[in-house]
Amino acid sequence: MTNIKKINLGNQGLVVPIEGLGCMGMSKIGGMNIYGNADETESIATIHRALELGVNFLDTADLYGPLENERLIAKAIKGNRNAYILATKFGYEVDDNEQLTWQINGKPQYVKKAIERSLKNLGTDHIDLYYLHRLDPNTPIEDTVSAMSELVKEGKVRYIGLSEVSSATIKRAHGIHPLTAVQTEYSLFEREVESAGILATMRDLEIGLVAYSPLSRGFLTGEIKSPDDFDANDFRKNIPRYQGDQFYKNIELVNEIKKLAAKKGITPSQVAITWVLAKDIVAIPGTKRVKYVEENIAAANISLTQNELDQLESIIPSGVSTGDRYDAGSMAALDR
Numbered sequence: 001m002t003n004i005k006k007i008n009l010g011n012q013g014l015v016v017p018i019e020g021l022g023c024m025g026m027s028k029i030g031g032m033n034i035y036g037n038a039d040e041t042e043s044i045a046t047i048h049r050a051l052e053l054g055v056n057f058l059d060t061a062d063l064y065g066p067l068e069n070e071r072l073i074a075k076a077i078k079g080n081r082n083a084y085i086l087a088t089k090f091g092y093e094v095d096d097n098e099q100l101t102w103q104i105n106g107k108p109q110y111v112k113k114a115i116e117r118s119l120k121n122l123g124t125d126h127i128d129l130y131y132l133h134r135l136d137p138n139t140p141i142e143d144t145v146s147a148m149s150e151l152v153k154e155g156k157v158r159y160i161g162l163s164e165v166s167s168a169t170i171k172r173a174h175g176i177h178p179l180t181a182v183q184t185e186y187s188l189f190e191r192e193v194e195s196a197g198i199l200a201t202m203r204d205l206e207i208g209l210v211a212y213s214p215l216s217r218g219f220l221t222g223e224i225k226s227p228d229d230f231d232a233n234d235f236r237k238n239i240p241r242y243q244g245d246q247f248y249k250n251i252e253l254v255n256e257i258k259k260l261a262a263k264k265g266i267t268p269s270q271v272a273i274t275w276v277l278a279k280d281i282v283a284i285p286g287t288k289r290v291k292y293v294e295e296n297i298a299a300a301n302i303s304l305t306q307n308e309l310d311q312l313e314s315i316i317p318s319g320v321s322t323g324d325r326y327d328a329g330s331m332a333a334l335d336r
Helices: 040-052 068-077 108-122 141-153 167-176 198-205 244-264 268-277 290-301 306-315 328-332
Strands: 006-009 014-017 057-059 085-090 092-094 100-104 127-132 157-163 181-185 208-212
Touching: 006 208, 040 068, 040 290, 068 085, 068 108, 085 108, 092 108, 108 127, 108 141, 127 141, 127 181, 141 157, 141 167, 157 167, 167 198, 181 198, 198 208, 244 268, 244 306, 268 290, 268 306
Parallel strands: 057 085, 085 127, 127 157, 157 181, 181 208
Antiparallel strands: 006 014, 092 100
């Protein structure tokens, strides 16, 4: 494995590379391609190449597939489980026929059911980091986290986290069992975690932030030129950030980032990832292709000067509107 900066994720003892690999795009969700078609052989090669480059922190969820993504990772890591740090999530209910019900279920009995299924699908006896994927509005967070805490005592889970939750929820959960990480979307295009005070709460409590979609679902790669660039069943077509006038306003911002990247001799993706990493925040850019995992991981060894960081902040100041990051239904599922 090559050298890559390691970071304490939270203060409970978990050490991870500053960059991980988001595996969601390697599988469909409920029959929908998330970012175009995926090839299993290439996906597995991507996981193996990431490890060679020092990135052994894999992020998945039982939602992805559902269940297929965890099974794919099991194939990729077979015989080499201990080389990897595995993070998975539960909460989007998957029934006994392996179908998504699209309900959020954080009930203690479901926590127990979900962990056994994930352990089996990942071919392992423990999960390194286990997240609640979304807050269940019908179950007190204390009940869910108490059940997750039992999994730690049983040795099935090493550390626990939450995803897309408010400061108030973080404080309540952390009082039951220390959280190691909170995962949320965070990028040059998405900074609500700052404006809502969530990041400040996490810093106070020494909980790590894991930033998913640091490339704003591909927008910050600079390769998307038109809303027509997406396949018919690509879920980005339904996201306000990718629609109408907002799309073209966002393209103007990306063009400014491209100029900065060109001056520095790196790619727009590398600029966007490096901006996150410069804050000592773990980024988990997702890809299913070897060439992109190489490009993304190279960002971990790039430094932006203070002047360049300031320039980025002036191109996209915190609070500038880039459009909602999900459709209305999914926005409603966020705990804010």
